[in-house]
Amino acid sequence: xxxxxxxxxxxxxxxxxxxxxxxxxxxxxxxxxxxxxxxxxxxxxxxxxxxxxxxxxxxxxxxxxxxxxxxxxxxxxxxxxxxxxxxxxxxxxxxxxxxxxxxxxxxxxxxxxxxxxxxxxxxxxxxxxxxxxxxxxxxxxxxxxxxxxxxxxxxxxxxxxxxxxxxxxxxxxxxxxxxxxxxxxxxxxxxxxxxxxxxxxxxxxxxxxxxxxxxxxxxxxxxxxxxxxxxxxxxxxxxxxxxxxxxxxxxxxxxxxxxxxxxxxxxxxxxxxxxxxxxxxxxxxxxxxxxxxxxxxxxxxxxxxxxxx
Amino acid sequence: xxxxxxxxxxxxxxxxxxxxxxxxxxxxxxxxxxxxxxxxxxxxxxxxxxxxxxxxxxxxxxxxxxxxxxxxxxxxxxxxxxxxxxxxxxxxxxxxxxxxxxxxxxxxxxxxxxxxxxxxxxxxxxxxxxxxxxxxxxxxxxxxxxxxxxxxxxxxxxxxxxxxxxxxxxxxxxxxxxxxxxxxxxxxxxxxxxxxxxxxxxxxxxxxxxxxxxxxxxxxxxxxxxxxxxxxxxxxxxxxxxxxxxxxxxxxxxxxxxxxxxxxxxxxxxxxxxxxxxxxxxxxxxxxxxxxxxxxxxxxxxxxxxxxxxxxxxxxxxxxxxxxxxxxxxxxxxxxxxxxxxxxxxxxxxxxxxxxxxxxxxxxxxxxxxxxxxxxxxxxxxxxxxxxxxxxxxxxxxxxxxxxxxxxxxxxxx
Numbered sequence: 138x139x140x141x142x143x144x145x146x147x148x149x150x151x152x153x154x155x156x157x158x159x160x161x162x163x164x165x166x167x168x169x170x171x172x173x174x175x176x177x178x179x180x181x182x183x184x185x186x187x188x189x190x191x192x193x194x195x196x197x198x199x200x201x202x203x204x205x206x207x208x209x210x211x212x213x214x215x216x217x218x219x220x221x222x223x224x225x226x227x228x229x230x231x232x233x234x235x236x237x238x239x240x241x242x243x244x245x246x247x248x249x250x251x252x253x254x255x256x257x258x259x260x261x262x263x264x265x266x267x268x269x270x271x272x273x274x275x276x277x278x279x280x281x282x283x284x285x286x287x288x289x290x291x292x293x294x295x296x297x298x299x300x301x302x303x304x305x306x307x308x309x310x311x312x313x314x315x316x317x318x319x320x321x322x323x324x325x326x327x328x329x330x331x332x333x334x335x336x337x338x339x340x341x342x343x344x345x346x347x348x349x350x351x352x353x354x355x356x357x358x359x360x361x362x363x364x365x366x367x368x369x370x371x372x373x374x375x376x377x378x379x380x381x382x383x384x385x386x387x388x389x390x391x392x393x394x395x396x397x398x399x400x401x402x403x404x405x406x407x408x409x410x411x412x413x414x415x416x417x418x419x420x421x422x423x424x425x426x427x428x429x430x431x432x433x434x435x436x437x438x439x440x441x442x443x444x445x446x
Numbered sequence: 447x448x449x450x451x452x453x454x455x456x457x458x459x460x461x462x463x464x465x466x467x468x469x470x471x472x473x474x475x476x477x478x479x480x481x482x483x484x485x486x487x488x489x490x491x492x493x494x495x496x497x498x499x500x501x502x503x504x505x506x507x508x509x510x511x512x513x514x515x516x517x518x519x520x521x522x523x524x525x526x527x528x529x530x531x532x533x534x535x536x537x538x539x540x541x542x543x544x545x546x547x548x549x550x551x552x553x554x555x556x557x558x559x560x561x562x563x564x565x566x567x568x569x570x571x572x573x574x575x576x577x578x579x580x581x582x583x584x585x586x587x588x589x590x591x592x593x594x595x596x597x598x599x600x601x602x603x604x605x606x607x608x609x610x611x612x613x614x615x616x617x618x619x620x621x622x623x624x625x626x627x628x629x630x631x632x633x634x635x636x637x638x639x640x641x642x643x644x645x646x647x648x649x650x651x652x653x654x655x656x657x658x659x660x661x662x663x664x665x666x667x668x669x670x671x672x673x674x675x676x677x678x679x680x681x682x683x684x685x686x687x688x689x690x691x692x693x694x695x696x697x698x699x700x701x702x703x704x705x706x707x708x709x710x711x712x713x714x715x716x717x718x719x720x721x722x723x724x725x726x727x728x729x730x731x732x733x734x735x736x737x738x739x740x741x742x743x744x745x746x747x748x749x750x751x752x753x754x755x756x757x758x759x760x761x762x763x764x765x766x767x768x769x770x771x772x773x774x775x776x777x778x779x780x781x782x783x784x785x786x787x788x789x790x791x792x793x794x795x796x797x798x799x800x801x802x803x804x805x806x807x808x809x810x811x812x813x814x815x816x817x818x819x820x821x822x823x824x825x826x827x828x829x830x831x832x833x834x835x836x837x838x839x840x841x842x843x844x845x846x847x848x849x850x851x852x853x854x855x856x857x858x859x860x
Contacts, residue, residue: 198522199543285697287632306644306697306836392645395696395836411515412825 308398658735
């Protein structure tokens with residue numbers, strides 16, 4: 138605070154101010170947000186606009202030849218290329234598996250860990266630790282654990298008489314495996330959000346309900362769950378977006394295989410853009426993904442709003 | 447105002463004075479980060495700088511995993527290096543895009559260069575219509591690495607002993623792999639290259655046996671994997687994986703370098719990993735097959751970008767780096783393609799880790815070896831192949847049908 142005073146005097150010349158207070162404040166405000174705003178323009182909005190243009194071209198990165206082809210890239214993806222719909226289907230399956238599982242588990246953990254008891258911090262830390270673990274390291278370790286015969290998971294299953302599958306080599310099991318391992322990695326984040334939300338619910342409500350003779354289940358259904366609704370919406374939107382953007386996990390664990398069983402949209406875009414250098418086509422795909430995620434988010438927000446009314 | 451002018455003038459003068467030295471920096475992209483490699487490269491560059499005063503040479507390390515990708519982005523950004531190490535699978539795409547300079551005239555005009563000293567098979571990938579787009583600095587054959595301890599435990603002769611008797615062939619390979627597996631429970635007889643035989647190295651896993659049987663992955667725009675020779679070779683591998691259980695199967699990790707497999711295929715650069723492996727080891731040629739010996743080599747070359755401002759100078763640098771003397775220096779790390787160096791005692795004794803007897807295997811494989819088939823669209827071909835190859839590596843797969851599927855998927859791209 139101390140250094141604020143001299144600055145004010147130097148900023149205001151002795152004569153009449155050359156800007157009225159209102160404009161000066163506006164200018165200051167803009168100056169304050171400008172570092173972030175300029176960064177946003179250059180690193181976010183710029184590329185976003187550029188991608189719209191790229192998506193209308195056929196651009197070979199190596200030979201530097203770019204031809205305007207209108208909507209051909211979109212036509213190709215949506216109508217002609219069978220891979221595209223296969224990939225979208227995989228992404229949807231991934232999201233449908235991941236989002237409910239992640240949210241249910243996060244809520245269950247939050248309910249268990251939102252009250253103080255001995256060791257609660259320890260358990261919260263345990264469940265949150267995977268979130269800050271490197272995604273690549275996480276995937277490598279799971280690749281070891283999920284080996285067909287020598288893997289720890291299957292060895293444990295063998296103790297209880299189950300002959301486990303070769304997890305990462307069979308398309309359906311591989312999808313299940315990447316979903317579950319991703320949930321375990323990311324659930325801690327949603328758990329923390331839920332714990333925060335639970336702790337902000339005044340205890341009076343619950344006490345009043347208990348006095349009225351409500352069961353724990355009733356309290357959860359009639360009080361806790363409705364009050365968690367805004368948090369649930371945020372978590373749902375963020376988790377859905379995250380599930381469509383999943384890349385590093387797939388890249389390391391399955392590389393999109395086996396038999397393209399885990400080839401999801403973000404990985405497919407990477408393949409087209411950074412392996413085949415089809416920049417135009419990859420840009421079109423990225424735009425399509427943008428629209429899908431945007432639409433899903435809007436639908437979720439609208440549903441929620443209707444529910445709350 | 448006067449001060450400003452004075453300052454500007456002196457700045458200009460400074461620029462003019464220093465211009466010759468900063469104008470000519472040659473930037474060379476490489477994928478090695480090894481201090482020993484960079485020291486050697488800088489030493490070679492020092493010789494060049496001594497002959498060209500005012501020129502500097504800067505080696506820029508780009509991580510190997512996304513080397514080609516980063517190089518592509520540098521080119522796209524109008525910032526191509528002057529000289530670049532180029533991987534064999536990237537060469538056709540860069541060549542066809544017209545990005546590489548024909549350095550043939552410069553090489554041939556260099557005094558004492560003797561261009562014909564380079565082994566012809568080794569140069570095949572880098573020459574087209576009489577033009578020379580690169581000079582291989584590393585021509586590294588695929589070899590069998592074996593774990594002598596595991597062979598001894600099984601009481602089986604090792605690949606070199608078998609090779610000496612002329613018995614080191616695909617049949618014997620299957621036989622010993624099975625015996626060694628049986629004698630070392632929980633381990634395997636063979637691991638595909640880098641443990642990636644079902645993923646990023648799927649074609650490297652198939653190529654040596656397919657060639658030993660007289661087949662090819664593809665040639666002249668025709669897929670070769672559904673031909674009888676290739677089918678027979680892959681059937682044998684399939685039996686080894688799923689019947690004999692002597693090759694590390696899909697979804698398992700059986701790292702040779704940690705002692706979990708008795709054999710693998712790799713190149714001599716990996717010998718540097720062996721001292722810490724903790725077991726007795728050796729290198730042997732690839733097993734021969736019905737079609738005789740079919741050595742496979744991996745290559746990397748020095749190339750010059752046509753867009754460079756100093757491309758003539760860059761071409762001279764490449765010539766300097768690949769003279770007979772410098773190739774002999776590089777040979778300690780990178781197997782040479784110059785016949786005179788290959789035949790020299792210096793080369794056979796150059797690697798402290800590998801006995802001279804075994805280095806002769808390396809030299810022989812370089813002279814006769816052929817690279818992995820090239821194609822402009824290798825990334826697309828691999829991506830199209832991957833799901834079909836996944837279908838092949840299943841216990842109940844019909845190998846012939848699966849290989850037809852692979853060919854159907856890649857034929858349009860070829």
